[in-house]
Amino acid sequence: MKKAANDQRARQIKGEIREDAERARRRAPTSPQPDPIAPISTVQPKQVVDRFTIAELSSAHYTEFVNHAFNALLRHPPDSEGLERHARLLARGHSKVEVLGNLRYAAEGREIGVRVPWLLPRYLMTKISAIPVLGYIFEWLMCLVGLPRILRHQRAADAYHAARHFELKRELADERAATSALAREVAHLKNLQAQSALELSQTSERFPPLQQELGKASRDIGELRHLVLSVNHWLASLRQNLAALEGTEAEQAHRNDGLDAEVSRRILGDGNKDLARMNHCAQLFFEGLPEQAEVLDIGSGLDWLQALNARNVKLGAIEANSDIAEHARNAGIQIANADPINVLARSADHSLDALSILDLAPLLRRVPTMTLLETIVRVLRPGGKVILGFCEQHGSIIDHLEGRASRTVDISLIEQALQVSGFVDLQRPSAESDVPCIIASLPRLH
Amino acid sequence: MNVGILIPVLTSKDAVGADALAMASILEDLGYETRIFCLSSSGVERKTWPAEELTSFAGGPDDLVIYHFSTGWPAAVAIMKRCRGFRIVKYHNITPAGFFKPYSADYYGGCEKGRLELASIANLGCELYLGDSAYNLGELVDGARSQINGDVLAPFHRVEELIDAPADAALIDALTDGAMNFLMVGRVAPNKGHLNLVEAFSAYVRGYAEPARLILVGKIDPRLDKYTEAIRRRLNELGLEGNVLWINGASEAQLKAAYLSSHVFMLMSEHEGFCVPLIESMALGVPIVAHASSAIPETLGDAGIAWEEQDPWLYAASAARLFNDHELRGDLLDCGRRRYREQYSNEVLRKRFLGLLEPVL
Numbered sequence: 001m002k003k004a005a006n007d008q009r010a011r012q013i014k015g016e017i018r019e020d021a022e023r024a025r026r027r028a029p030t031s032p033q034p035d036p037i038a039p040i041s042t043v044q045p046k047q048v049v050d051r052f053t054i055a056e057l058s059s060a061h062y063t064e065f066v067n068h069a070f071n072a073l074l075r076h077p078p079d080s081e082g083l084e085r086h087a088r089l090l091a092r093g094h095s096k097v098e099v100l101g102n103l104r105y106a107a108e109g110r111e112i113g114v115r116v117p118w119l120l121p122r123y124l125m126t127k128i129s130a131i132p133v134l135g136y137i138f139e140w141l142m143c144l145v146g147l148p149r150i151l152r153h154q155r156a157a158d159a160y161h162a163a164r165h166f167e168l169k170r171e172l173a174d175e176r177a178a179t180s181a182l183a184r185e186v187a188h189l190k191n192l193q194a195q196s197a198l199e200l201s202q203t204s205e206r207f208p209p210l211q212q213e214l215g216k217a218s219r220d221i222g223e224l225r226h227l228v229l230s231v232n233h234w235l236a237s238l239r240q241n242l243a244a245l246e247g248t249e250a251e252q253a254h255r256n257d258g259l260d261a262e263v264s265r266r267i268l269g270d271g272n273k274d275l276a277r278m279n280h281c282a283q284l285f286f287e288g289l290p291e292q293a294e295v296l297d298i299g300s301g302l303d304w305l306q307a308l309n310a311r312n313v314k315l316g317a318i319e320a321n322s323d324i325a326e327h328a329r330n331a332g333i334q335i336a337n338a339d340p341i342n343v344l345a346r347s348a349d350h351s352l353d354a355l356s357i358l359d360l361a362p363l364l365r366r367v368p369t370m371t372l373l374e375t376i377v378r379v380l381r382p383g384g385k386v387i388l389g390f391c392e393q394h395g396s397i398i399d400h401l402e403g404r405a406s407r408t409v410d411i412s413l414i415e416q417a418l419q420v421s422g423f424v425d426l427q428r429p430s431a432e433s434d435v436p437c438i439i440a441s442l443p444r445l446h
Numbered sequence: 447m448n449v450g451i452l453i454p455v456l457t458s459k460d461a462v463g464a465d466a467l468a469m470a471s472i473l474e475d476l477g478y479e480t481r482i483f484c485l486s487s488s489g490v491e492r493k494t495w496p497a498e499e500l501t502s503f504a505g506g507p508d509d510l511v512i513y514h515f516s517t518g519w520p521a522a523v524a525i526m527k528r529c530r531g532f533r534i535v536k537y538h539n540i541t542p543a544g545f546f547k548p549y550s551a552d553y554y555g556g557c558e559k560g561r562l563e564l565a566s567i568a569n570l571g572c573e574l575y576l577g578d579s580a581y582n583l584g585e586l587v588d589g590a591r592s593q594i595n596g597d598v599l600a601p602f603h604r605v606e607e608l609i610d611a612p613a614d615a616a617l618i619d620a621l622t623d624g625a626m627n628f629l630m631v632g633r634v635a636p637n638k639g640h641l642n643l644v645e646a647f648s649a650y651v652r653g654y655a656e657p658a659r660l661i662l663v664g665k666i667d668p669r670l671d672k673y674t675e676a677i678r679r680r681l682n683e684l685g686l687e688g689n690v691l692w693i694n695g696a697s698e699a700q701l702k703a704a705y706l707s708s709h710v711f712m713l714m715s716e717h718e719g720f721c722v723p724l725i726e727s728m729a730l731g732v733p734i735v736a737h738a739s740s741a742i743p744e745t746l747g748d749a750g751i752a753w754e755e756q757d758p759w760l761y762a763a764s765a766a767r768l769f770n771d772h773e774l775r776g777d778l779l780d781c782g783r784r785r786y787r788e789q790y791s792n793e794v795l796r797k798r799f800l801g802l803l804e805p806v807l
Contacts, residue, residue, distance in 0.1 A: 018763070075668030075671055107552075108551075108669075
């Protein structure tokens with residue numbers, strides 16, 4: 001199908017070309033007047049020369065003459081056989097005219113038909129000379145007739161050869177001079193060669209120690225490689241051990257958090273008595289606070305958080321213990337697992353209505369009392385309240401390591417510090433409790 | 447198995463020599479010891495052996511002999527008769543002697559003898575006869591008294607080397623002067639139709655009045671001076687001598703420059719056994735207008751415009767159409783590149799060659 005369409009298109013194009021050809025034929029001028037184009041110099045066919053004189057053809061000698069004769073009379077160079085045959089003729093004493101005649105009057109030469117005036121009679125004479133006996137007599141007579149000319153040629157040849165002999169002697173002398181210069185150069189090169197050979201042998205002598213050094217270096221490299229591999233192996237083992245230790249440490253930290261949470265639960269929320277006491281504290285703490293008061297609790301335990309959350313406040317809580325934080329979160333309390341010191345430091349001035357810290361001792365182990373109270377004063381609004389509790393907790397491992405686990409909290413000193421910091425209305429709602437606490441307020445603005 | 451390749455004259459630049467050298471190279475790559483036997487060689491680095499030594503090297507029953515038949519050579523027939531192994535004749539065609547009659551008795555005689563030898567070769571009973579084209583194979587079949595085992599295998603060529611070769615930049619500069627360049631590549635010989643080409647070129651110059659140049663790339667044979675003179679004379683008569691650039695014995699760089707700078711490849715040849723310049727044009731992107739004679743339609747296929755007539759105005763109008771119809775020009779160039787890639791690339795020919803040699807390898 002496609003081929004048929006292509007054929008159809010080809011036929012159509014050819015038809016259009018035919019029509020165009022006819023139009024071009026009709027409009028073309030009878031004599032061509034080509035537009036001029038720039039001439040380009042390249043290899044053009046040589047203008048054929050079809051006439052030579054015998055002198056022109058005979059000027060060269062021996063193979064050069066044969067080459068020239070072939071190119072002139074047959075218009076191509078001789079093949080090796082033709083060159084050899086005609087050179088042999090010349091070497092046997094045949095004349096150049098005979099060679100020229102052989103080429104010109106061979107079938108190929110006749111076909112090309114280069115004109116050489118007076119070649120034919122002279123060629124015929126050479127051929128007559130080849131006839132036995134008669135040819136000899138003819139040649140003898142011709143030589144006799146031409147004796148004066150031969151003598152003249154002989155004298156000219158003598159002069160030519162003498163001149164040539166002189167030139168050759170001079171050229172020979174030049175060549176000798178050049179040869180002696182070359183001989184000196186060769187001698188110099190030989191010297192250089194001998195020196196090079198000596199240096200080469202000296203260099204060769206240096207090779208054995210170098211090879212020994214190389215062997216030693218190779219052995220050292222082998223040992224070093226062995227050591228590097230051993231260290232790599234040791235490092236890999238160390239990495240595995242560290243990973244195992246890190247795993248154990250994380251597991252231990254998690255277990256510690258669980259224990260801490262349990263202790264807190266027991267301390268803060270164990271039994272109905274404690275619960276009633278805690279509700280009483282909470283009630284006192286919330287007295288005077290506005291609706292939707294913003295309250296922050298720091299590490300007071302799950303029960304206290306639940307007690308706060310039951311009231312109409314905006315409660316935020318900070319808990320470093322991940323286990324308690326998780327329990328609080330499960331109880332629907334918004335809680336962050338963060339460092340309470342950092343949170344207080346970053347809280348805006350006068351941003352809270354109340355702050356509860358029922359386990360003050362860990363904080364006081366990390367920051368001085370007055371610094372903590374100054375921070376609390378800064379973040380509470382005027383009229384804001386604070387509740388501080390004092391558990392009988394032992395310090396953590398880190399506290400013991402850092403030498404602050406033995407610090408104890410004196411409640412009366414804390415009360416004095418609160419008063420110094422500007423707190424008023426100090427209350428101790430459960431002085432008889434194992435977990436005493438203080439509630440204090442900042443004065444309101446008037 | 448030894449492989450002997452027989453060829454009268456081995457030169458690297460002509461199509462027959464390139465074919466023989468490529469075959470030798472392929473067979474050597476396969477691990478067969480291969481030698482080329484000839485009367486003489488030129489421009490070839492490869493060592494060659496005298497033709498008469500072929501039978502002692504590859505005349506045995508397990509050997510392979512490939513004779514590249516392109517000229518009369520009675521000795522080759524005798525050598526082939528003495529070979530006992532697998533014999534292949536690769537026929538590259540011999541120009542009919544009549545073309546040379548007005549110009550050279552030497553060529554006339556040589557070609558006549560060669561054509562007469564065609565029957566002897568065809569009746570040698572060789573195991574395989576290969577023609578560069580179906581046209582060539584047809585001549586062998588016609589010459590044989592009985593059926594022959596024949597096939598077509600286009601000649602290996604140096605087109606890929608030509609594509610990779612640097613072009614003569616100065617010649618490209620000189621040729622890109624706004625004139626439309628008509629290119630013809632082929633030795634200056636009567637069967638190549640130079641006189642008709644000159645007429646077609648003249649028709650274009652007269653009919654279309656555009657600056658144009660005829661680039662004739664090819665070896666000028668001194669033995670065919672009469673033919674060269676006839677071309678020159680006709681160019682002078684038509685006043686076109688200034689519009690013709692002859693490049694005699696072009697280098698590879700000049701040949702590539704000529705292809706790259708030409709706007710049309712015009713072939714008016716009256717006899718071709720295959721015509722490698724056609725596939726060079728296809729590969730190098732020159733649109734072709736050709737006379738549909740001998741093997742030319744077969745080689746050209748649909749990659750150019752071919753005319754059976756020799757009316758010069760048709761060729762001039764075809765060239766003018768190609769210069770102005772860019773769609774047609776693009777289509778023909780695409781066809782040419784595809785045809786080259788699918789049918790004539792050396793890789794394709796190599797596979798085909800090895801397929802034909804399967805019975806003996």
